[in-house]
Amino acid sequence: xxxxxxxxxxxxxxxxxxxxxxxxxxxxxxxxxxxxxxxxxxxxxxxxxxxxxxxxxxxxxxxxxxxxxxxxxxxxxxxxxxxxxxxxxxxxxxxxxxxxxxxxxxxxxxxxxxxxxxxxxxxxxxxxxxxxxxxxxxxxxxxxxxxxxxxxxxxxxxxxxxxxxxxxxxxxxxxxxxxxxxxxxxxxxxxxxxxxxxxxxxxxxxxxxxxxxxxxxxxxxxxxxxxxxxxxxxxxxxxxxxxxxxxxxxxxxxxxxxxxxxxxxxxxxxxxxxxxxxxxxxxxxxxxxxxxxxxxxxxxxxxxxxxxxxxxxxxxxxxxxxxxxxxxxxxxxxxxxxxxxxxxxxxxxxxxxxxxxxxxxxxxxxxxxxxxxxxxxxxxxxxxxxxxxxxxxxxxxxxxxxxxxxxxxxxxxxxxxxxxxxxxxxxxxxxxxxxxxxxxxxxxxxxxxxxxxxxxxxxxxxxxxxxxxxxxxxxxxxxxxxxxxxxxxxxxxxxxxxxxxxxxxxxxxxxxxxxxxxxxxxxxxxxxxxxxxxxxxxxxxxxxxxxxxxxxxxxxxxxxxxxxxxxxxxxxxxxxxxxxxxxxxxxxxxxxxxxxxxxxxxxxxxxxxxxxxxxxxxxxxxxxxxxxxxxxxxxxxxxxxxxxxxxxxxxxxxxxxxxxxxxxxxxxxxxxxxxxxxxxxxxxxxxxxxxxxxxxxxxxxxxxxx
Numbered sequence: 001x002x003x004x005x006x007x008x009x010x011x012x013x014x015x016x017x018x019x020x021x022x023x024x025x026x027x028x029x030x031x032x033x034x035x036x037x038x039x040x041x042x043x044x045x046x047x048x049x050x051x052x053x054x055x056x057x058x059x060x061x062x063x064x065x066x067x068x069x070x071x072x073x074x075x076x077x078x079x080x081x082x083x084x085x086x087x088x089x090x091x092x093x094x095x096x097x098x099x100x101x102x103x104x105x106x107x108x109x110x111x112x113x114x115x116x117x118x119x120x121x122x123x124x125x126x127x128x129x130x131x132x133x134x135x136x137x138x139x140x141x142x143x144x145x146x147x148x149x150x151x152x153x154x155x156x157x158x159x160x161x162x163x164x165x166x167x168x169x170x171x172x173x174x175x176x177x178x179x180x181x182x183x184x185x186x187x188x189x190x191x192x193x194x195x196x197x198x199x200x201x202x203x204x205x206x207x208x209x210x211x212x213x214x215x216x217x218x219x220x221x222x223x224x225x226x227x228x229x230x231x232x233x234x235x236x237x238x239x240x241x242x243x244x245x246x247x248x249x250x251x252x253x254x255x256x257x258x259x260x261x262x263x264x265x266x267x268x269x270x271x272x273x274x275x276x277x278x279x280x281x282x283x284x285x286x287x288x289x290x291x292x293x294x295x296x297x298x299x300x301x302x303x304x305x306x307x308x309x310x311x312x313x314x315x316x317x318x319x320x321x322x323x324x325x326x327x328x329x330x331x332x333x334x335x336x337x338x339x340x341x342x343x344x345x346x347x348x349x350x351x352x353x354x355x356x357x358x359x360x361x362x363x364x365x366x367x368x369x370x371x372x373x374x375x376x377x378x379x380x381x382x383x384x385x386x387x388x389x390x391x392x393x394x395x396x397x398x399x400x401x402x403x404x405x406x407x408x409x410x411x412x413x414x415x416x417x418x419x420x421x422x423x424x425x426x427x428x429x430x431x432x433x434x435x436x437x438x439x440x441x442x443x444x445x446x447x448x449x450x451x452x453x454x455x456x457x458x459x460x461x462x463x464x465x466x467x468x469x470x471x472x473x474x475x476x477x478x479x480x481x482x483x484x485x486x487x488x489x490x491x492x493x494x495x496x497x498x499x500x501x502x503x504x505x506x507x508x509x510x511x512x513x514x515x516x517x518x519x520x521x522x523x524x525x526x527x528x529x530x531x532x533x534x535x536x537x538x539x540x541x542x543x544x545x546x547x548x549x550x551x552x553x554x555x556x557x558x559x560x561x562x563x564x565x566x567x568x569x570x571x572x573x574x575x576x577x578x579x580x581x582x583x584x585x586x587x588x589x590x591x592x593x594x595x596x597x598x599x600x601x602x603x604x605x606x607x608x609x610x611x612x613x614x615x616x617x618x619x620x621x622x623x624x625x626x627x628x629x630x631x632x633x634x635x636x637x638x639x640x641x642x643x644x645x646x647x648x649x650x651x652x653x654x655x656x657x658x659x660x661x662x663x664x665x666x667x668x669x670x671x672x673x674x675x676x677x678x679x680x681x682x683x684x685x686x687x688x689x690x691x692x693x694x695x696x697x698x699x700x701x702x703x704x705x706x
Contacts, residue, residue: 003694003697003698003701005051005053006690006693006694007691007694008053008054009052009053009054009690010054010687010688010690010691010694011054011687011691012046012053012054012055012056013054013055013683013684013686013687013690014684014687014688014691015056016043016054016055016056016057016683017680017681017683017684017687018684019041019057019060020041020043020057020676020680020683021677021680021681021684023039023040023041023060024673024676024677024680026039027039027668027673028668028670028673028677030668031668031670031673035200035201035204036197036667036668037062037063037064037197037200037666037667038062038063038666038667038668038669039060039061039062039063039193040060040061040062040063041057041059041060042057042058042059042060042061043055043056043057043058044056044057044058060191060192060193061193061196062193062196062197062200062666063665063666064196064200064666065662065665065666066214066215066216068658068661068662068665068666069200069214069662070213070214071658071661071662072204072207072655072658072659072662073203073204073207073211073212073214074207074211074275074658075651075654075655075657075658075659076204076207076208076655077207077208077210077211077212077274077275077276078275078651078654078655079208079648079651079652079654079655080207080208080209080275080276080277080280081275081276081277081279081280081283081651082280082644082647082648082650082651083277083280083648083651083652084157084160084277084280084281084284085280085283085284085288085644085647085648086641086644086645086647086648087648088153088156088157088281088284088288088289089284089288089640089641089644090641090644090645091149091153092150092153092288092289092292092637092641093637093638093640093641095146095149095150096146096296096633096634096637104142105139105142105143105146105296106630106633106634108135108138108139108142109139109299109303109607109626109627109630110627110630111135111139112132112135112136112139112303112607113603113604113606113607113627114604115128115131115132115135115136116132116600116603116604116606117600117601117604118131118132119131119132119578119597119600119603119604120597120598120600120601120603120604121597122597123578123579123594123595123596123597123599123600124594124595126573126574129573129574129576130573132576132600132603133565133569133570133573133576136307136437136438136565137564137565137570139300139303140300140304140438140563140564140565143296143300143560143561143563144560144561144563146296146560147293147296147297147557147558147560147561148561150289150292150293150296151293153284153289154284154285154289154290155245157281157282157284157285157289158244158245158254158285159244160277160281161242161244161257161278161281161282161285162242162244164209164277164278164281165240165241165242165257165278167205167209168206168209168210168240168278169239169240171202171205171206171209172206172224172232172233172237172238172239172240173237174202175199175202175203175206175222175224175233175237176233176234176236176237178195178196178198178199178202178221179199179217179220179221179222179233179234180221181195182195182196182199182220182221183217183219183220183221185220186219186220187219187220192220199221199222203222203224206224207276208276208277209276209277209278210226210269210273210275210276210277210278210279211226211227211273211274211275211276211279212224212225212226212227212232213225213226213227213229215234217234221234222234223235226259226269226272226273226274227272227273227274227275228271228272228274229272230259230261230267230269230272231261231262231264232261235262236262236263237262238259238260238261238262238264239259239260240257240258240259240260240269241257241258241259241260241266242255242256242257242258243255254285254286256268256269256270256474256475257269257270257273257278257282259272268474268475269474270282270470270472270473270474271470271472271474273472282473283473286473287473288640288644290553290557290617291616291617291618292617292637293557293560294553294556294557294616294617295616295617295619295633295636295637296560296633297556297557297558297559297560297616298556298613298614298616299613299626299629299630299633300559300560300563301444301445301559301563302611302613302626302629303438303606303607303626304438304440304444304563305444305445305611306606306607306609306611306626307437307438307603307606308430308433308436308437308438309426309427309430309606309609310437310599310602310603310605310606311435311436311437311576311577311599311603312413312427312429312430312433312434312435312436312577313414313415313427313429313430313580313599313602314435314577314578314579314580314598314599314602315410315412315414315435315577315579315580315581315592315599316574316575316576316577316578316579317352317578317579317592317593317594317596318348318350318352318410318592319348319352319409319410319411319412319592320410320411320435320575321403321404321407321409321410321411322401322402322403322404322411323401323402323411323413323429323434323435324399324401324434325399325400325401325432325433325434325436326399326432326433326436326439326440327397327398327399327443327541327542327543328398328399328400328431328432328433328448328541329398329443329448329538329541329543329547329548330398330448330450330454330457330538330540330541330548331455331457331540332376332379332380332395332400332540333376333377333455334376334449334450334454334455334457335400335431335432335449336367336376336379337365337376337449337454338423338449338451339362339367339421339422339423339428339431340362340363340421340422340423341361341362341415341416341419341420341421341422341427342359342360342361342362342415342416342419342420342421343359343360343413343414343415343416343420343421343427343428343429344357344358344359344360344413344414344415344416344581344583345357345358345360345383345387345391345393345402345411345412345413346358346411346412346413346414346581346583346591347387347390347391347404347409347410347411347412348409348410348411348412348581348591348592349408349409350408350409351590352590352591352592352593353585353587353588353589353590353591354581354585354587354591355390355409356387356388356390356391358370358383358386358387359371359416360383360421360428362421367379369382369383369386370386372385372386380393380394380395389405390404390405390406390409391403391404391405391409391411392405397540397541397542398538398540398541398542398543400432400434401434402434412581412592413428413429413434413435414580414581414583415427415428415429416583417583423449424447424448424449424514424515425447425514425612431449435577436566437565437566437569437576437577437603438563438564438565438566439563439564439565439566439567440559440562440563440564441562442547442558442559442562443543443547443548443550444559444562444563446516446517446548446549446550446614447514447515447516448514448515448516448548448549449514449515450489450511450515451489451511451515452488452489452490452493452511453488453489453490454488454489454515455487455488455489456483456487456488456489456491456492456538457538457539457540457541458483458492458536458537458538458539458545459483459536459537459539460482460483460484460485461482461483462482462483462535462536462537463480463481463482463483463533463534463535463536464480464481464483464531464533464534464535464536464544464545464546464551465478465479465480465481465531465532465533465534466478466479466480466481466503466529466530466531466532466552467529467530467531467532468503468506468527468528468529469527469528469529469530470526470527471526471527476506476527477506478532479502479503479506480533481495481496481498481501481502481503482495482501483495483536483545489511493509493510493511493517496509497509503519503529505522506521506522506525506527506529507519507520507521507522507525507527508520508522516549516614517549517551519551528553529552530552530553530554531546531551531552531554531555534546534547550614556614556616577599578596578597578598578599578600578603579592579593579594579596579597579598579599580596580598580599606626607625607626607627608625608626608627609625609626610623610624610625611623611624611625611626611629613629619636
């Protein structure tokens with residue numbers, strides 16, 4: 001071996017040892033730096049012309065374990081997803097209050113029925129009437145407040161989605177910039193560990209926003225894809241787009257999160273988003289919060305309906321001069337058809353005696369008034385004739401009204417106790433809302449009683465637009481359906497379900513026996529829909545198709561903030577209907593008693609009566625009492641909040657464990673670094689001594705030549 005080769009070999013050892021010592025120094029100095037990944041200098045033998053010529057550092061790399069990194073990224077995504085769900089759902093739960101306490105809407109339901117129970121023993125007490133009415137109004141005011149707060153939660157989630165998208169775009173841009181820098185350094189044989197460490201930190205941040213898969217590129221840097229394989233970075237970076245909603249309300253149709261791959265097409269990200277903060281926010285905004293709102297809306301609607309059922313069965317003393325119903329959303333002919341049983345329209349004088357009475361009998365599709373046959377078309381004229389001018393019934397804009405001719409008289413609607421009138425499980429007065437205690441500024445009941453043969457009342461050519469979404473929430477398609485020329489509900493349902501011009505490619509609409517319209521997805525499909533546009537107007541009632549049948553989650557949820565106690569009763573509690581009309585009273589004797597509290601007892605018992613609840617949120621239709629529904633709602637909300645918190649805790653624990661394992665492998669071990677320090681110091685000294693020995697040999701040889 002020549003002295004030059006010895007010198008070169010020793011020099012390579014010296015330089016390699018210096019590089020190793022520098023790497024050890026960097027590791028030791030960052031022993032307490034969070035997220036720091038240990039550097040490793042890969043040392044290899046160097047050969048020249050097939051002859052060993054020393055050693056060299058092939059590259060300096062990070063001690064990264066791709067499997068541990070993948071586990072850590074997945075854990076970070078899950079923690080982000082369930083963390084925001086738990087945080088925002090906890091806010092929803094706090095809005096409901098403690099069902100066992102007096103605060104919050106769930107507790108106030110019990111207080112409402114207790115107030116009417118107290119009133120039943122003190123029917124003539126003005127203060128007790130006022131207390132019951134105040135407690136009722138407080139309940140509906142609280143419902144209105146909660147409706148606004150739930151929308152505020154959705155708006156907060158919407159804002160955070162927008163911020164998350166902006167942050168993801170920034171991170172993807174920086175990650176791709178690091179890819180370029182790392183590739184250039186790799187080609188030039190430079191140290192890329194600094195850029196790789198910075199890039200790893202950016203990737204960690206991105207994994208909290210959305211679930212990702214990371215792979216190493218042959219040219220240096222990384223390639224990042226979504227869990228389903230859509231390219232995010234590595235050959236240029238993808239761009240995410242999201243348009244925030246304007247004024248957020250129950251009917252807001254939020255935009256998709258759009259992803260445009262590098263040199264690729266624009267597609268919905270939601271189908272490719274399995275976890276991360278964005279997924280959690282979308283789930284909370286589009287599923288969890290609306291479900292809570294829908295269930296609460298259904299509860300408040302049934303409370304209002306059962307209170308109205310009880311109030312319509314009674315009357316105030318003296319009886320009111322006029323009765324004005326609610327907008328039933330159909331023509332009178334369609335509304336009056338389908339009743340069974342017997343009801344009575346009575347006019348009473350100031351002392352409570354009946355001065356005029358019309359007995360209405362519905363049987364097998366026929367109807368009579370005091371024995372006189374009537375049809376849906378002439379029912380009102382026959383009824384008015386039988387009342388003999390003592391009162392007049394009219395129907396305008398979907399609303400039935402009665403007005404006593406003499407302002408000293410009153411009007412009472414009373415069902416026959418043995419055979420009460422009924423349609424969609426509501427008596428005559430209750431169906432038309434003639435003596436409702438609770439009013440709503442929009443349609444709230446969707447069991448219309450319409451059949452396939454009923455006229456729909458909409459104008460041909462008007463349109464309703466549906467937006468269909470998949471299980472992930474990603475938009476599938478928008479479909480606009482025109483009102484057909486045919487006038488019946490069968491024609492309307494057929495047009496809605498047309499596979500070419502309707503929604504038949506997604507599912508079918510159908511009327512049930514109560515006149516409710518429901519949507520059923522195609523077998524094996526899990527699509528959902530919302531109404532994003534509705535230009536329809538029912539000619540009789542001026543309500544839209546979506547309002548009449550409660551089409552879409554938004555319309556049903558929006559009922560929540562529309563209820564209130566009737567203003568005239570709030571102003572004059574004496575108008576509260578607490579008495580029952582005695583149909584067997586002798587002519588000229590009072591049929592009403594001011595001290596009669598049977599109506600208050602019925603109001604108090606309304607919470608225990610079995611009511612039919614429509615499907616709401618993820619809970620199907622059911623029949624149960626209001627008090628039981630309150631209990632189940634409280635349990636459901638609490639259980640979901642606890643489940644989300646439990647998932648968040650579990651995800652956080654998994655993330656902590658994954659990070660610890662990753663840190664134990666990638667972090668700095670002082671004992672190991674001290675061993676390396678000693679090893680490379682000795683290697684440095686050995687190389688230096690070889691250089692010194694070669695120098696000495698050179699000196700001897702030179703001396704011999706001289």
